[in-house]
Amino acid sequence: MKFSVALVCVKKKIMTGYNGGKQKIGKKIAQVMRDYVAGDPTPYLAYVEPFVGMMGVFRHVISGDFALSVPSFIAGDINESVIKMWTEARDGLFIPPNECSLETYLEVKEARAPSALRGFIGHQVTFRNQYFGGFEGLYLNPPRDVLYFKSASNRVIDIATSLRNAPVHLYHSKKGYDDPVFTTLGGVKNNIIYCDPPYRGRSSFYFDEHNNRRSFDSLKFWKWCDSLATRGNLVFVSEYSPPPDGVASDASASPVAFLEEVWSNGKEKLFVLDDVSRRNRPN
Numbered sequence: 001m002k003f004s005v006a007l008v009c010v011k012k013k014i015m016t017g018y019n020g021g022k023q024k025i026g027k028k029i030a031q032v033m034r035d036y037v038a039g040d041p042t043p044y045l046a047y048v049e050p051f052v053g054m055m056g057v058f059r060h061v062i063s064g065d066f067a068l069s070v071p072s073f074i075a076g077d078i079n080e081s082v083i084k085m086w087t088e089a090r091d092g093l094f095i096p097p098n099e100c101s102l103e104t105y106l107e108v109k110e111a112r113a114p115s116a117l118r119g120f121i122g123h124q125v126t127f128r129n130q131y132f133g134g135f136e137g138l139y140l141n142p143p144r145d146v147l148y149f150k151s152a153s154n155r156v157i158d159i160a161t162s163l164r165n166a167p168v169h170l171y172h173s174k175k176g177y178d179d180p181v182f183t184t185l186g187g188v189k190n191n192i193i194y195c196d197p198p199y200r201g202r203s204s205f206y207f208d209e210h211n212n213r214r215s216f217d218s219l220k221f222w223k224w225c226d227s228l229a230t231r232g233n234l235v236f237v238s239e240y241s242p243p244p245d246g247v248a249s250d251a252s253a254s255p256v257a258f259l260e261e262v263w264s265n266g267k268e269k270l271f272v273l274d275d276v277s278r279r280n281r282p283n
Ligand SMILES: C[S@@+](CC[C@H](N)C(=O)[O-])C[C@H]1O[C@@H](n2cnc3c(N)ncnc32)[C@H](O)[C@@H]1O
Pocket: 019, 020, 021, 022, 023, 050, 051, 052, 053, 054, 055, 056, 057, 076, 077, 078, 079, 082, 173, 175, 176, 177, 178, 196, 197, 198, 206, 207, 208, 216
């Protein structure tokens, strides 16, 4: 199944802050996934997003024009602060600020303890989309020591509101995406899984707060995706490049699981791993 789409440019607007790379194209990705399952008789149990970050895609999957009709939505991330931010914002315990000074940024960064504010500030005023990668104001010309981002904090409040109105489970996965909770909450099969992992060769853009390091093993990740597809899940992956060599030849991978590119914005692609035995739909 192929989809033709217009080129979508993603240009960062500094003064509205960083909300995650999927804020502009998240809706399109949700639409592609919704179209892909349209007419599919599979009784899907859950939509699972283990790399949920700032919810650029998730927000469109749980409500709005392209919402998926499944009994349960599971959102997780290895970053405890980002999950605290969503949980507390949903429960009315955290109201995101509209501005941040350099002093506050440094205080929150140094505090290290996971918190909702840390999740918000770490993404919101960060240089080059890196989590706490530097106070963005310092890189402006002229440099500023306060940044304002009302629209971004409103967006977090909006998403938090929709989290209250859908059957959503938020989960901090200490060990990461392969935490069994992601599939056992839904069921071992018949889940729709969307992954937006740190991109291959660019993982320095992501900071693993729990393990205090920047790293991501792409081969291990793709093998995990392959095994989920083989068990009867529908797996979508946003990436720049296809899986590294070694995934297809993995002894545990079934030959019926395969990879297809369904969407590309010129750089980033959406891959789907689907199992031929589930696939009776015409091309
Ligand atoms: C590309 S971002 C996801 C962006 C998200 N789609 C958005 O709209 O903001 C990748 C996310 O994966 C998380 N992450 C990195 N390594 C992970 C791992 N091993 N397991 C689970 N999450 C991980 C990061 O904390 C980050 O939030």
